[in-house]
Amino acid sequence: MGKKIKRMWIKTIGLALLACLMIVGEANAFGPSTMYSSPSTDPGPGTLYPRAIRLQYNGTSNGTMLATFEHYVNGTPTFPVYRSTDGGVSWSKISEVSDTVNGWGLRYQPFLYELPQAIGSLPAGTLLCAGNSIPSDLSQTKLDLYKSTDKGLTWTFVSSIATGGRADPSGAYDPVWEPFLLVANNKLIMYYSDERDAAHNQKLVHVTSTNGTAWSTPVEDIALADSTKRPGMTTVAKLGNGNYIMTYEYGGSPNGNFAVYYKISSNPENFGAATDPGTLLKTRDGVVPSSSPYVVWVPGTGPNGTIAVTTNSSTELFLNSENGASDTWTRVSTVVPQGYSRAILPLADNHSVLILSGGPLGSGHNSVTYGSKDLGDAALLHQIESSRYAGYYIRHYNFLARIDTNPSPINDSKFRMVPGLADSTGVSFESVNFPGYYLRHYNYVMQLSRNDGTTTFQQDATFYQTAGLANSSQVSFRSYNFPTYYLRQLSYTSMRIDPISASSATADKQDATFIIH
Numbered sequence: 001m002g003k004k005i006k007r008m009w010i011k012t013i014g015l016a017l018l019a020c021l022m023i024v025g026e027a028n029a030f031g032p033s034t035m036y037s038s039p040s041t042d043p044g045p046g047t048l049y050p051r052a053i054r055l056q057y058n059g060t061s062n063g064t065m066l067a068t069f070e071h072y073v074n075g076t077p078t079f080p081v082y083r084s085t086d087g088g089v090s091w092s093k094i095s096e097v098s099d100t101v102n103g104w105g106l107r108y109q110p111f112l113y114e115l116p117q118a119i120g121s122l123p124a125g126t127l128l129c130a131g132n133s134i135p136s137d138l139s140q141t142k143l144d145l146y147k148s149t150d151k152g153l154t155w156t157f158v159s160s161i162a163t164g165g166r167a168d169p170s171g172a173y174d175p176v177w178e179p180f181l182l183v184a185n186n187k188l189i190m191y192y193s194d195e196r197d198a199a200h201n202q203k204l205v206h207v208t209s210t211n212g213t214a215w216s217t218p219v220e221d222i223a224l225a226d227s228t229k230r231p232g233m234t235t236v237a238k239l240g241n242g243n244y245i246m247t248y249e250y251g252g253s254p255n256g257n258f259a260v261y262y263k264i265s266s267n268p269e270n271f272g273a274a275t276d277p278g279t280l281l282k283t284r285d286g287v288v289p290s291s292s293p294y295v296v297w298v299p300g301t302g303p304n305g306t307i308a309v310t311t312n313s314s315t316e317l318f319l320n321s322e323n324g325a326s327d328t329w330t331r332v333s334t335v336v337p338q339g340y341s342r343a344i345l346p347l348a349d350n351h352s353v354l355i356l357s358g359g360p361l362g363s364g365h366n367s368v369t370y371g372s373k374d375l376g377d378a379a380l381l382h383q384i385e386s387s388r389y390a391g392y393y394i395r396h397y398n399f400l401a402r403i404d405t406n407p408s409p410i411n412d413s414k415f416r417m418v419p420g421l422a423d424s425t426g427v428s429f430e431s432v433n434f435p436g437y438y439l440r441h442y443n444y445v446m447q448l449s450r451n452d453g454t455t456t457f458q459q460d461a462t463f464y465q466t467a468g469l470a471n472s473s474q475v476s477f478r479s480y481n482f483p484t485y486y487l488r489q490l491s492y493t494s495m496r497i498d499p500i501s502a503s504s505a506t507a508d509k510q511d512a513t514f515i516i517h
Helices: 002-027 456-459 506-511
Strands: 033-039 045-056 063-073 079-084 092-097 106-116 127-133 141-148 158-165 177-185 186-193 205-208 220-221 231-236 244-251 257-265 294-298 306-310 318-319 330-332 343-346 352-357 367-374 384-386 392-397 401-406 414-421 427-431 436-442 445-450 463-467 475-479 485-490 494-499 514-516
Touching: 002 079, 033 079, 045 106, 045 343, 045 352, 045 367, 063 106, 063 352, 063 367, 079 127, 106 177, 127 177, 141 177, 141 186, 158 177, 158 186, 177 231, 186 231, 205 231, 220 231, 244 294, 294 352, 306 343, 427 463, 436 456, 436 514, 475 514, 485 506
Parallel strands: 231 294
Antiparallel strands: 033 367, 045 063, 063 079, 079 092, 106 127, 127 141, 141 158, 177 186, 186 205, 205 220, 231 244, 244 257, 294 306, 306 318, 318 330, 343 352, 352 367, 384 392, 384 514, 392 401, 401 445, 401 494, 414 427, 427 436, 436 445, 445 494, 463 475, 475 485, 485 494
């Protein structure tokens, strides 16, 4: 009796802790909020193209976040710098990055970066801001680099990386665009879009530096054989397995203009043949996002972490928890408005992201808005074992639920037990390898489906955890919208909800009883 009471007490405490974890995760979400609104007296669109960093190599200032954006003004443009010391919830302006060498202003495409290691005389923790310096008549483009050694309060010029022609994307000129910075192989890498090669409408290249001032000759990353095609807007993220993912928009793609493509490599200086466009980003349900992608990797969501991509075509995030495998992309909603070249920044909890939007292209007056999205805490991951058949676990297989011994791949049997979609006191089961997909009943049969946001889906995917019908020290799951129906396995190969009660057959109660691991 004493052992049974102890086991039940441990189970109760464990479930209480699980509930607390779920509630805390939800409570930390914020947004949509506004960082800056452009006044009607400024030229349209007022703002675009936000970027942000979270300090990780600045000692006691680690966790501080900085953001900037394109700022359209009547005079000489600068990149305003905003700071958050509360995890991105609120922001205040602390400085501006000004053009101190050309007299033109810093007009387009800012990018913020914190050095994770020393590069030449620039110590780890140095903040960098790259951007496009362009005169008011748009006659030239120049990718310049500035630094801050006081956590963003002041900025000084470092070097000029590339110079091009008129800031006109028609293909008739030879501008340079869209800088992106990364440190790898003990080098500072700048990726950018390049229209200076007469053989290409535009191509994607990178240059490297060991000191931040002297730069290599450009190396092609994407230079498509069809010279009319227009790849653009490189972003790169390092994955947990050591590989790197590069995303870009493919102007003239056969899968839709500016469809998002990606390539994966173990070396961010070599993504394979530049004539190979890579892989189309297409979700399980057939959605192909387009225009101005931005990619990050979020480590704390599960065994592989999660790749997250935002684009101009949607308010959603596009997720991949299988290291970029082409058939495993999913999509989830966010609270942040659609915008041209939105940005994503992983937050300190390692499973949430900050999303920033500067608004759409056009002549209106935009605001810089932001909010967070929890991509799923690995601490909520569980395997659920059958009570009746030891060693058999709930898993999805061809998007239907069943139980299996030694499920392969193992991630098919791992679910985040999150607050119920229809009632936060209940529980829902989110797949770790198909984020945004949940176990739900449909015609009483359990399947794995994408959360479509409907009330019906949310109710079908919500269950109440109860004492086990066959063993009170274990658990059962009662349907939210069919209160006398319980989740149960049936002959190993399927799962469903059925009416089960205390008077039901012992085998039925055993089929509806589980152990949470």
